[in-house]
Amino acid sequence: MAKQLTLEKCDLEYKKNGKSHWTSGLCRDRLVVRRGQPFSINMFFQGRGFEASVDKLYFIVETGPYPIEAAGTKAKFALSDSVYEGAWAASVVGQEGNMLRLTISSPPNAPIGYYKLSVEAITESQSNTFSAASFTLLFNPWCQADLVYMENDEFRKEYVMNQHGIIFQGSYKYVNKIPWNFGQFEDGILDTCIELLDMSPKFIKDPSHDCSQRNNPVYVSRVMSAMVNCNDDKGILYGRWDNIYNDGINPMAWIGSVDILRKWKKSGCQQVKYGQCWVFAAVACTVLRCLGIPARVITNYNSAHDSNANLIIEVITDEAGKILKKDSEMIWNYHCWLEAWMARPDLQPGYNGWQAIDPTPQEKSEGTYCCGPSSVKAIKNGDVNTKYDAPFVFAEVNADVVNWIRKGDGSTEKLYTKTAKVGLMISTKAVGKDEREDITHNYKHPEGSHEEREAFKKANHTNKLYPRDEYPLDNMLKLKIKVSPDMNKGNDFDVFGVINNISTMEQKCQLMIVARTVSYNGQLGPECSRKEMPFLNIEPVSEKKIPLRIQYSNYRDHLNESNLIKVKMLLQLHESRTFLLAERDIYLQNPEIKIRILGEPKKFRKLVAELSVKNPLQIPLLGAVFTVEGAGLTQGQKIIEINEPVEPGSTLTTRVDLMPQWRGLHKLVVNFESDKMKAVKGYWNVIIGD
Structure with missing residues (x-):
């Protein structure tokens, strides 16, 4: 009678499997593999x-607390002579000698998550079951049969493997890019995601x-x-x-x-306190x-928040140029x-x-604060009857x-309809480079x-369509706001209201230009400059340029970390009592963080990053702090606090130690904060050799 077969141990070949499954960053002390691949x-x-x-x-594989075969969370399969594609198999x-080399295959539609692998050994009717191994199964963009399959290898490197990126902010007139450390392969992140x-x-x-449905992306x-927002769970x-973040971390930081x-x-x-859309x-x-x-990550400039699903954003302004919040829907500077x-x-x-997927809690979907996934192709076609949340x-x-x-008498007059204001310069990081696509x-x-x-009509088939009268006075007057070329935070600068009279008649009017600080989501702050001209004559076929001075002393205490100022220009013709409105968002640039890498960039060899800002x-900066991180460069965040004030016009310099963990391209990401200068961002790409 043959001796019963007894399993002693398993070698999960972390290095080999990690390399072939593109999970080397996760496979240092565990087995992480992708479905549909042996x-x-x-x-x-x-x-x-x-x-x-x-x-x-x-072999028995199980996932979830209650694994059952009918739900796809448990499978039992015999050792076979060859690998079967599309099913659990072992060959x-x-x-x-006593070592058996095996290949285990998983189906491309298996639920993702933690798995237990057990082995049942039967010898002449004697049976023993052994716990063999644990492993984690992920979606597989390299597998053609997986629903997340992506054919282009450069795209997979960017959208699956890249641990750092660029997010676009600012305004569509001045795009500001900030660095971000995604760090999806950093220690503990996979466990946290599950x-x-x-x-x-x-x-x-x-x-x-729930576990059975985890086969579906x-x-x-x-x-x-x-789950990325905490509104329901x-x-x-x-x-x-609301710019009150004392008991947490400012989202911009x-x-x-x-x-x-x-x-x-x-x-x-x-x-975790606090988050905003990016x-x-x-x-x-x-x-x-x-x-x-x-x-x-996607940025949409002039992003509409349509609260009543009629695809019309109605903005109501009083005669002082102030938006009446209670009656108006929102247009975010970017979202x-x-x-x-x-x-x-x-x-x-x-x-x-x-x-499209939007975890920022704005509107409920099926009773929960979530949004998507909504097919981008369906959005383009105006096919809003597709799930999920396509109309929004x-x-x-x-x-x-x-x-x-x-108006002052309480009556409301329609100024114009703009069909090309919303959804400008929709942006994402380009593949393989830090530029905007x-x-x-x-x-x-x-x-x-x-x-x-036609797409708009298809999407809006049940609602009223406003006539496309962009400006009622287009054949007489045109308004525009122009800005200075260099608008840096801390400076005084001018903006200009430009009025073009393209008619052959003199136009008598009154003008108001107002500048207010504004958050990126459209919430207006206090005024920082105003000019009123109750009697203004515009000569026939002429241009008049009206300057508005915006002083740092007036916006210093009200500018938030968005660094945005909204300028509005309201013109009223005396004779017809007709109004014209122009507006522009101004982004004030932060100073540059200069980064210098000292040392030879090699794996497991100390580097030093020199940071200066x-x-x-015109005033000292107090409580200055640098925060530094980078996947594969730092173990968590490094925080450097500066105890001395940074005097006006002076440069602050500090150094931080780095220890590269693997070869290839890394991004060092830096944030600088002080009492008067917040959310100053910088980054430096470092290529690490062996």
Whole structure:
């Protein structure tokens, strides 16, 4: 009688599997593999080796707290002679004495998550079951049968493997780019991402069903959209937009997702304070990339928040140029969300590819603060009857804007409709470089084109369409606001209201130009400059240029970290009592953080980063702090506090030690804060050799 086969240990070949599955950054002390692709293990038996003539081996894989075969969370399969694609399978690669070399295959639609691998050994009717190994299974953009398959290898490097990126802010007239450390392969991040799914109300309500649905990137990305904000659950980020952040961290101060995810995990899944749109989007991007779903952060300039789903944004201004908040819908200076790449078998053909997902809590979807995934191709076609949340996303990029003025007697007059104001310069980081790629054409046809208007009508088929009267006085007067070329925070500068009288008649009017600080989401702050001219004559066929001086002393205490000032110009013709309105958002530039790398950039060899920033203000900076991080360069964040004041015009310099962990391109990300200069960002690309 043959001796019972006994499993002694397993070698999970971390290095080999990590390299072939593009998970080397996660495979240092565990097995992390991608579904639909074989991985290798070596099994060592005690006393004797495997004998095919007398031994039978069965393998059991299980995921979730209640694994069952019917739900796809458990599978049992026998050792076979060859690998079966599309199913759980095990086959022999080779045998050396008591060691058996095996290949384990998983189906491309298996649920992602933690798995237990057990082995049942049967020898002459005697059966023993051994716990063999644990592994983590991820989505696989390299596998053609996976719903997240992405054919282009450069795209996979950018949208799955790249641990750093660029997010665009500012205004569409002046695009500002900030660096971000996604860090999806940093220590502990994978466990935190899976715990995020386990904290979802869907998992808590029905763990078995939830785990079975984790085979579907549509489901996983929708759960993630809800869990990155904490509005309905024990999610990650608490959103705040009122500029009161004393009990947390100013959203503008974050430079990466890693610190946010670690804070959430360490606190026992307590909300992290505070987030705004780009922070929500960037953290979600980290989670999706970590789980294997290609993702990228998107910025939409002049982004509409359509609260009543009629695809019309109505903005009502009083005669002093002030927006009446109670009656007006919002246009954000910019708004960030993310896109995830996946097939959509739940939608009609043609709607695969990029899907818009917005974890910033704005409106509820099916009772929960989440948004998407919504097919970008469907948005472009005006097909808003597709799930999920297509009407809201369509309005963000393609709503029409109707401006009204409320007169002193309480009556309201329509000024004009703008069909090309919303959804400008939709932007994302370009593949393989730190430049902006304009993807507006993915979301909409060219403004004013027949195709664009047809898509709008299709999306808006149940609502009123306003006539496209851009300006009622276009044949008489044109207004424009021009700015100085160099507008740096701390400086005084001029803006100019320009009035063109293109008629052959003199125009008598009154003019008001007002500058106010503004948040990126459109919330206006106090005035910082105003000019009123009750009697202004514009000669026939002439141009008049009116300067408005904006002084640092007037905006210093009111400018928030968005560094934005909104200038409005309101003109009223005396004879007809007709109004004209022009506006422009101004972005004030922060000083540059200069970064110098000292030392030879090689793996496991200390480097020094020298950081310097000049105080451009007319007053000293107090409480200066540098925060530094970079995937593979630092172990967590490094914080350098400066105790002395930084005098006006002087340059502050400090140094920080780095220890590169692996070869290739890295990005060192820096944030500088002080009492009067916030959210100053800088970065430096470092190429590490062996």
